Amino acid sequence: MVATTAAAPAARPRRRVDDGVMTVGRSRAGTIAANTIGVIFSLFMLFPVYWVLNTAFKPPTEVLALTPTFVPTHPTFDNFLSAFKAQYFLQDMLNGLVVTLMAVAGALVVGFLAALAIARFKFFGRKGIILVILAVQLVPFIALLIPLFLMLQRVSLTDSLIGVSITYLVLILPYTVWTLRGFISGIPRELDEAALIDGCTRGQVFWRIILPLTGPGLVATSVYGFIQAWNEFIIINTLNSPAKQNLMAWLLQNQTTRGTAWGPLMAGAIITSIPVVVFFLIIQRNIATGLTAGAVKG
Template structure:
């Protein structure tokens, strides 16, 4: 009888703990989602409601004028195009260079291999803002300041440590026996790379590209420092969305929503491969 009572008490405690954890999770989720909701709420409000002293949690007179105003800004479309170009260049270059570096570290034995791994990790520990001025001086000497390739090159440096370290885990998870079997069957090193390693690392490339895309697309400080308004992205455009009377909150929130759309679209296009990619490199390496 005592054991039965102890079991009931244990089950009751576990249920109470589950309810408490779920409640805390829901509260935390609502807390994190509220800013997103308020951005959506403000984006559809007319100017009078936005500036009202009595906040409303739903637009009384929903309007799309804020989106028209944001899209009608002179630098909005160029900023979006600049962001897409810079992000595409940085992510593509990071995947190519990072994949080859990760392949060398994971598959080949050479002098200084462990030191390179430690250096890759150490670079992640350095605040990137501390490198901003030296990078600016280097780009200035190379005449790449105030240019899209210059910013893409800096983003490449920013993304490479994470890319190399992550892809190294994916490649290390591919059994070396597959390489040896393919070479016994007559494949060259290049054919082993194209037919075995690259296809099996595909999910890892997808998962890594998601991180790179988000980092490059949402970056603000570097491009705002290096480039003029004509060569900046949407994040910098959000800063300059000011008027002589102050901040235009409605168009600003509408612009923030439009800015997040490319990330959402990119995520939806590759979502099937994300879960596989995030777990494939976590088993070995």
């Protein structure tokens, strides 16, 4: 009896060890499977980017060859030179930068003030404005293209960078207001009250407390606005002539009488992505902070 009672507890740890080994084995198998799926998905998503780079450095004979080559046998920079020398390329690049920066700057100023009013003050129609901001984002902007064209035509803002900038400002403004509202709501009101007690005015509270603490949110919001305004081409292609468009519209119109010049087109696509990459490198330190700072407030 004594031996039997002593042997029973000794068997339990073995089962726990066996269960632990099985759990570790399953977790490792699951991790390997998840990593494998992630690698395959990453390769699938990165292959078009690789093919753009591959084609940009190929001469025309390799680009149009029946047998594709995954590495250029005779790499060349002629495609990039052809893209720079193409009609309207440099002008459209400058137009895109001007339009994007104007739209993003205007949307941040207007959106920040609107978000501040919604988050910090109580007034009649406040909830209605919030609902309207959400409802506007549900409407496809392409559905408003014809009325927008007619409206801008009446005020002589078609075929102008100012008209496109205002349009892009309106396009990214709802998201800007809604996002910045979350950041401002995350700032404790006690900081405002403490500053007012110390003798600060409303303007000083804005400049010394709210604006610095909302800095990461402004950075994160500007990323979205910059990408959306820089990559848009339907509106500017409809409203403006080729001399007053951006690089996205230039890529669409890069056609010749003999067909598409794939080498210069891919080189132009790489050049088009450079401003976005540079913008990310400049503000990359504040992106993660900005994206997470407003994630817990709505």
